[in-house]
Amino acid sequence: MWFRRDLRLSDHPALAEACGAGAVLPLFVLDPTFADCGAPRAQMLRACLGRLNAATGGALVVRSGDPVDIVPALAATVDASTVFVTKDFAPYGRARDARVADALRAGGRRLRGVGSNYVAEPGTVLKDDGTSYSVFTPFSRRWLSHGIPAPIAPPTAVDWIEAPSDPHPIAPDSAALTAVERWDEFRRAGLADYATQRDLPAVDGTSRLSAALKFGVVHPRQLLADVDESIDGHRVFRSELAWRDFYADVLSRFPRSAWENLDQRFDRLHVDTDAAAHARFEVWCRGATGFPIVDAGMRQLAATGWMHNRVRMITASFLVKDLHLPWQWGARFFMQHLVDGDLASNNHGWQWAAGSGTDAAPFFRVFNPTAQQERWDPTGEYMHRWIPELDTSEYPAPMVDHKVERAEALARYEAIKRH
DNA sequence: TTTTGAGTTGTTCGA
DNA sequence: GTCGAACAACTCAAA
Numbered sequence: 315m316w317f318r319r320d321l322r323l324s325d326h327p328a329l330a331e332a333c334g335a336g337a338v339l340p341l342f343v344l345d346p347t348f349a350d351c352g353a354p355r356a357q358m359l360r361a362c363l364g365r366l367n368a369a370t371g372g373a374l375v376v377r378s379g380d381p382v383d384i385v386p387a388l389a390a391t392v393d394a395s396t397v398f399v400t401k402d403f404a405p406y407g408r409a410r411d412a413r414v415a416d417a418l419r420a421g422g423r424r425l426r427g428v429g430s431n432y433v434a435e436p437g438t439v440l441k442d443d444g445t446s447y448s449v450f451t452p453f454s455r456r457w458l459s460h461g462i463p464a465p466i467a468p469p470t471a472v473d474w475i476e477a478p479s480d481p482h483p484i485a486p487d488s489a490a491l492t493a494v495e496r497w498d499e500f501r502r503a504g505l506a507d508y509a510t511q512r513d514l515p516a517v518d519g520t521s522r523l524s525a526a527l528k529f530g531v532v533h534p535r536q537l538l539a540d541v542d543e544s545i546d547g548h549r550v551f552r553s554e555l556a557w558r559d560f561y562a563d564v565l566s567r568f569p570r571s572a573w574e575n576l577d578q579r580f581d582r583l584h585v586d587t588d589a590a591a592h593a594r595f596e597v598w599c600r601g602a603t604g605f606p607i608v609d610a611g612m613r614q615l616a617a618t619g620w621m622h623n624r625v626r627m628i629t630a631s632f633l634v635k636d637l638h639l640p641w642q643w644g645a646r647f648f649m650q651h652l653v654d655g656d657l658a659s660n661n662h663g664w665q666w667a668a669g670s671g672t673d674a675a676p677f678f679r680v681f682n683p684t685a686q687q688e689r690w691d692p693t694g695e696y697m698h699r700w701i702p703e704l705d706t707s708e709y710p711a712p713m714v715d716h717k718v719e720r721a722e723a724l725a726r727y728e729a730i731k732r733h
Numbered sequence: 734t735t736t737t738g739a740g741t742t743g744t745t746c747g748a
Numbered sequence: 749g750t751c752g753a754a755c756a757a758c759t760c761a762a763a
Contacts, residue, residue, distance in 0.1 A: 441761070441762085447761085448760070449740065449759085449760055452762085676755080676757095678754095679742090681742095685743085731756075
């Protein structure tokens, strides 16, 4: 069993099938491709691996290197007939798995993909004519009509195969909540009010399960099993999980949309990339724009590896529409700093803000950072929490005039219309 | 094939 | 201060 973004034993179809086939070697490969994923995600990975190792009674084998070398070699060492994986639909993962499958085949073995990290496997939510959706709302209706698969039981009494492991990454902080504990807490205290509380960055009104979902510590179908569709908050939460599936589906169909405009008309949008643009970008990264809600978000990200979703939208809108920078700069920065950084959700969220993505925001929807702060952080609690010097002379003046930059953004969008 | 209704997250302006 | 309309036009999905 080659674990990737499915670091759990319960509700794990691929593992269940592997266990049904015989003794199992649990493997994780530290792929150098992901070496620069950023400290928060690297730390989260180490914690997840520590927990997974404990759950296997210390049997987890961790190896560093290219999976194309490591997986077939290890499979040969223990004479495995099959390497089980949870299917990966992201651009790199898909190419990597194709190469590993080829290498295994050369040795008379096979790579067997079972299940995915999503409620509905990318490519399976289709219109009546068999084609894919590109608008969220109809996608989510069809997604719902598929029904939510029930979680499956964890395997019992697994016969783990032992093999030499590279030194294990650091063990987890045992004080941290497990994903299931966090879900129980959120279900009890926050889920019913999610529809109204989820947008307030000063409030702990979101599930905070994004990183657990990213690493597959918990599968979304396990969360959906507890959703009561008669309650508003529950339905809104379910809809957010549908967005996660939707963007994975879109990325799987359009791999190049990870870093390129999905809507190619936006290739012609005038964005700034000169030295002055880099200087503005650096100010945004540092959280020193002089717009408190933007700076608070960037500082929360730097300090904790996480940013409230409402503030992700505000900071993204600011980078794209007030600073006129390429959305890719912001997306890359987020990926380097977010503990939950996920290519599909992150980059398509950025494309939504930029207007270049699926179901994108209308061009005239330009967030006003001051109005957003007044609306969603009315007491200023969030911005003061992250900007201690806010009311002092140390806090910078606004780096741009929003009214002017809004007009500039609209003019630039106007220039690429009708093409 | 044609038609129709709809489309995450907003802002500004003028009555 | 409040409230509703305008802000484009297009593409998608489904009847």
